Each structure stands twice: as structure tokens, then as C-alpha cells.
Amino acid sequence: MSRRTASPSDAGAEAEQAALSLEGVSHAFDGVPVVVDVDLTITPGELMCLVGPSGCGKTTILRIAAGLEELQQGRVVIHGRVVADGAVQVPPEEREVGLVFQDFALFPHLRVEENAGFGLVGLGAAARRARAREVLAQVGMAGFAASYPHVLSGGQQQRVALARALAPRPRLMLLDEPFSGLDTRLREQIRDQTLHVLKSGGATTLLVTHDSEEAMFMGDRIAVMREGRVIQVGTPVDIYCRPACAFVAGFFSEVNRLEGIVADQRVRTPFGALAAPDLRSGDPAQILIRPEALGVAPAEGGEAQAAAAGDGKGHAKGRVITARLLGRSSLVHMGVAGADGKELHLHARVPGRFLPAEGSLIDVALDESMAFVFPADDD
């Protein structure tokens, strides 16, 4: 399927290569800043996920891009065309964007096919019908063309909403929490279908979500927002394995939090000292360890050996508090003697079924690439 792609007449600035570019965008509601100096660029064909906790300003960014919120400061460029800056404010109907809403927003008085064809302004009836059928088939809803939205399930409504947004071949797709109205089971299935439809059509997409797992599932790249600012942009691997700050590390999975004091650009843990190159000696530090970074094996040797602290080479001894099977993986709660002698409560996530007896001794190994050191006041 061919799509309109960017054809910048005078190539030059990076913004003109981008499908969407936000430059220095700030926004406030009644004097309260909700978006602060955001720069964001999406390249053609890319699926960018904007993720953050609720109230972080991510939906406002999407609405500014769509033209539903009047730009207050900065510049918005879509495929080389400035759609909003201090001088211009292109209304949403002229921006050629497709928007999928959290509540789907299907027109209740129109049939599924009429909903899908709603945006095909200027096409003849026959052409409109053909295109509507085409996009409905794409999302697997061709059989419901004559139904009214209220008879459809949530997942079906979502797919019609997606088809409706795709029908006019928009230059940019904007999805606002498109799966949060669906129940958990259905969500995974629809998410998968949506990803396939978007990627197979080569759509440029900005997807807003508060769900970190969804962002990693959907995104080619992820932009993490917090309190109105974009704090890190990168591929899912970048974000997960090289978080820019403690917040990003903690947002994408549960983490074990340890504390320590930096000495000699290192900080001590039960698993030995970890490098802390950017911290000064004497500074308090926090160490974030993902549960899957802790490898667990039944301990060799006896009680006496186990009571000793770790060997300082990525290993430590621990005592099982309890263990639970969570389906694809097992979660082991354990006590490990900390660097200062106090017992730490740590979680390890182990693939498959691994359920050591409560109170038994285990050998815990740390994968240092999944342990992150940040200043203690960085959260």
C-alpha cells in the first residue's frame, strides 16, 4: 500500500525530514504548566510511544499536535509544513492527522461503514464506500459494515475507530490511550492487531500511553515524560537497559532499591562494589536492580558459609522468605545481608518454575548490566 510521504521541497532543516516535529513546545492551563519546553521528532514510518504517569502532559502534546489544543509556545511541523507557531494555527481539519480516542468516539448515529467513510471528504459515494470497505477489511471488521456502533464490543469499536482514522490516509496517526478502554485479555490481542495494521501500512504514529509494557510492545522508539518534560527518548532497549535516571529505571519494571555511599567512584552492595563514575566520594547513592538481574540457584555448602557476606564478585548468599509462581516466571522474595550488615528484602524474577522452600539458602548472582547507580536525591 502506498502512502503519501514527506516530499520536502527545500530539504535542509531536520524538521523538514521529520513526519512530526515539536520544537520548544510549552503549555499551561490556567497558569499551571503542563508541558515544559518539549522537543520531539518522529521520522516517517516510525511508531513513537509517548509514555508517562497520568497527568504528565503526554495527552496535551498529542492534542497540540492534532490542533485540538491551541499552541501557546513553540512550533509544530508536520511533514515540513509548519502547522502551528506564534503566527499560524492550522485547524485540526486541515492537518491530515488521524486520531484514535480512548473512548473510540464513534458516531453513534452512523453505521460502521459510514463511520469509516466519514473522513473521506471530497470523494464520490462509490469511492468512499470502496475505501471504507477496504480499511474495515484491513482491521477485520468488514462483516460489520451495516451495524451501528452500540452493538459492537469494545474491541470491535476500537478496530472501527482505527479504520476510520486510517481511511483518509493521514500523514500522521495519533493514538490516545487506544487500549485502556479494553479489558486485559482483549487488550493484548487488539494491541497486537493494531501494531500489525500500523506497521504493515507504514503509518507514522504517535501513541500515548501510561502503560510502560504497552510502550515497549508498540514503540519503535519511546519518549518518557514526567511532569511536563521529556526526560529520555530512545529505543525500548535503550530505555530499559540504559535508563537516564532513577525514575525511568523504576517506571519500566519493579526494581530493588538499595542505598549506599559513594567511595572512590564505587558504591558497595552485597554483590560487591558497583561503578559510579559520575558521583563524588561521600555522596549518598541509590542502586536500582531489576528483579531479573538477580540469578538464583540453590546454595552449595553449609550454614556457616551462607551466613557470610557476599564474595564481592557479583555473588551473595540469601535466605528464601517465600516464592510464588506468576505464570511464565517465578518471583522469589529473599533476605540478603546488606553491605552495612542489615538484612535487605530483595525480589528475584526467575524464568519458568523455580520455587525453593521457605527458609532455604540460595546463591544469588547479579547481572551488573541490569543494575543502575544514581544519586540518592534523583528519583
Place this chain on the structure above:
Amino acid sequence: MFTASVAGLVSVPVLVVFGYLFVPTGEVWSHLAATVLPRYVMNSLWLLLGVGAGVAFGGVCSAWLVTMCRFPGRPIFEWALLLPMAVPAYVIAYTYTGLLEYAGPVQTALRDLFGWGRDDYWFPEIRSLGGAIVMMSLVFYPYVYLLARAAFLEQSVCVLEVGRTLGRGPWQCFARIALPLARPAIAAGLSLALIEALNDFGTVQYFGVDTFTTGIYRTWLGLGAPAAAAQLAAVMMVFVFFLILLERASRGQARFHHTSTRYRRLPRYRLDGLHGLVAFAICFTPVFLGFLLPGAALLKWSVETADRMINMRFLELALNSFTLAASAAALAVVLAVGMAYGLRLHRSRVAYLATRLASMGYALPGSVIAVGVLLPFAWIDNSIDAWMRATFGLSTGLLLTGTIAAVVFAYLVRFLAISFNAVEASLAKVSISLDHAARTLGRGPGATLVRVHAPLISGSVLTAAILVFVDVMKELPATLIMRPFNFDTLAIRVFELASDERLAESSSAALAIVLTGVVPVILLSRAIARSRPGHE
């Protein structure tokens, strides 16, 4: 912009009259104040007090019975209790005068039965303040009934059941729990009924009870003193604002009164035997006296006078009424949609406040609005005329005053609030994401209104149009003051014939008005049937 300008224009009469509160008083005013003003004030106050007591008692009792009890005829009374709303106060006043006057059927029957002569018995005089209070109570109690009923329905049964388990009987539960909980709704209904009572012109004029409305009418047309009439209107407006404040304050409180959100089917107390009969009588009396009896009398007289009254003249009157009502309704709805949609597109504070101010018109009596419209229109006419004479030596005379356009504008001032509130409420139910979906799909604001909103709100818009239509059909004082020379409507004809003591002959026009008035009652009862929490 559109919203603010329309709202501003519609607010002009309100502001003009209000301005007269601060205009230095003239000679006519001092004369009025010294002679008739105390009477106007006292009569109006007694009227409000009497009608207030009447509608509160009738409305609350009937509402409680039909929501909380089971007795013969209850499902019918649920909607039948609304029927008296269809009868304008002046129509019921004329009808009862016809029935109860010396030569009327009731007194004649009494004389025949007991063989009494003219001076042998005492019979209450219907054409009195007391009579006016009874007449208005009979047709205005549905306002209290409607809101009290809604409040009783919304009350969680749990609260009442707690009362029962704490050892209170059903009547004590009513007096100590249900009634206090419903008080804001009752107060709101009461203030609406009292606003209507203040607005009434036909009844008090006919009964010779001097109140503000009759005073304004007489000062304007009789004394030819517009400024003094406007000052009277301004004083009256103070009364009205007090009632509006009462209504707003009660509405505001009502929100906090639902302590439990769980609803269940109301366990209605079964009333058998004598109790059932009493309940039936309590509900039947207002329906009978407020609708069935006057309706039957009107029907009988219409049939008797049909050959004289149903003619081309009657058709002309009906057509005039229809034209006025239809154009006012159409304009009111179109403007309301424009204003409400404008407010939805740009939520500006100025426009919002302007719409609130414009809504005030609904609370203002027709006579006050007439004064508020005529004064600026006359000023504009005179200014144009003076300028044209000075410039071209031509006299343009009256361009606006005394035209249909002026009358329709007065209707808009009074009734725009009905259509605006209905349209705004209906639009608010349309999710804003539908707007955004249509906009991002390439439709501009106008196309979005036509293709998305119009189909979704058409039902409410139609209802609003019907409500305005019927209210214009019934409207008397503003039409009377402002109509073009020799332009009569059904309502005017009823008033004129009744004033000439030709009550039977006024019945066909009156019946036509009542029958039109039944339409919104049906709409209302259907809306009620659809919106009841805890009921399937």
C-alpha cells in the same frame, strides 16, 4: 462572538428595566407611590403567599402519594397530575367565573334545588384575591409536583429504610426524612410557580385584583407614562430576583443531598380501603378541578357556540397565533443552537455570563419585558425618524414598535432560555471526542455541527421548539401591550371576549390553547417515564 452578541441583545430589555431603578422619579411615580403602589405590593405579596401555600401543599402531597404509596389509579395520576399545566391561569379563571357567577350553572342549580331567591344565600365571590389564589394554585401546583416527585424518586430507599428500622412510622419518615431531603427541590418548584403567579395578567386583571402586572399595564396604556411603568417594572423585578435567588440557592444545595447512590425499586406502602380512597381523593381533586371540570365546561360551551364562533375569523386568529408561535419557536431554537455551539467551540467567560444574563428573561413577567423592549425600540424609532427628517425631510414614523418583529423579539427575550437550556444540556451529553474525531477527519466546525451534532440533538431541539411554541400560544400580557394595531391572536381574543363578559363565546379559542398545551405535558410525562433511577 455570536453567542455573546445574541445573549447581549436579548439581555437589553432586562438591563433597561433594571436601569430604571436608578432613574430619578418623576411626578407620575410620586403619585403612584402615594396612591396605588402600597396596594400593588400588598396584593402581590398576599397572592404569592396564598399561591405558595396552595401549590406547596397540593404539589408535595400528590408527589409523595404517587411515588411512595400504592392505591387505585396511581399509575394514571403519575402523569394526569401534570394536566392542569396545560391550562393558562386566565383560561381557568374565566371558566370558573362562568361556572360560579350568579347566572352560572352552579348557583342556578342551588337556587332551583332549595328554592332560594337572590338574597337568601351567601356564595363565595370568585372574582377576588382569594379566587385568584385558588385559580393559580390549581394550575401552578404541577411545578412543585414535578420537582418534588423527582426528588422523592431520587432519594435512596436506604435512607428511608434506616428511618423505619430506627422505629419511625411511615408518616414520621415522611415528615422527618423525606420532606427535609426534598426541601431544595420543593423550594425550586415553589419559586417557579411563584414566578408564574407574578407573571399572570389575565386572571388578576379580570378579577379586579390590582397587582404589579395590572399596574404596569394601566400605567403604560392608561396613564401613558412609560417611565413610571418601567419603574414599576423595576420594583417588580426585585421581587423576581428574590425568587430566582431562592431557586438558584435551592438548586445548588440539592447536589449535596444524595448521601447514598444505591437505588432500588421503591417499596410503595399499600393503601387499602379508606386510606386508598383518601389518597385517591387527594390526587383526583387537583386533576378534576384543574383540568377535567374546566376542560369539560370549555368543551360544552364550544359546542354550543360553535356555529357562531368557528368561522373565518377564528381561523385567522389561529393562523396569527400559529405564525407568531412558530416563528418564535424556530428562531429561539436556531439561536439557541448557535449560542450553545459557539460556547462549546470557545469557552469564553464573557459569552458564558451573557447567556446567564439572557436566561433571566424567562423569570421576568411578560409585562416587564414588554416595557423593556418597547422603551429602547421607541428610542431607536424616534432617533431614526429625527435623523431622517433632519437630513431628508422625510418622516419614517415607527419602524420597530408595533410590528410583528418587535413581538417576536419580546418572545425571544422571555423564552430563549427554555430553548437554550434544553439545547445546551443536550449538547453537553455529546462527548467532546466526537467533535475532535470529526475535526481531525477533515470536517470544519460547521460541517461537524450539521453531520454530527444535529442528528444527535434533534430530539431535544424539537422538544425545545414545542415548549416555546406552546408558551407563545399562551402568552398574554406582552402580546397585549406590543401587538400591531388590529392584530389579534387566540389568547387576545379569549381575553377580550372574557372582558366583555362573553365567557361562553371565548371558550373555543380557550379550548384551542388548552389542547395545544397538552402536547408538552405529554412530552414531559414521557421524559419522566424514561428517567427514573431504580426503576426498570
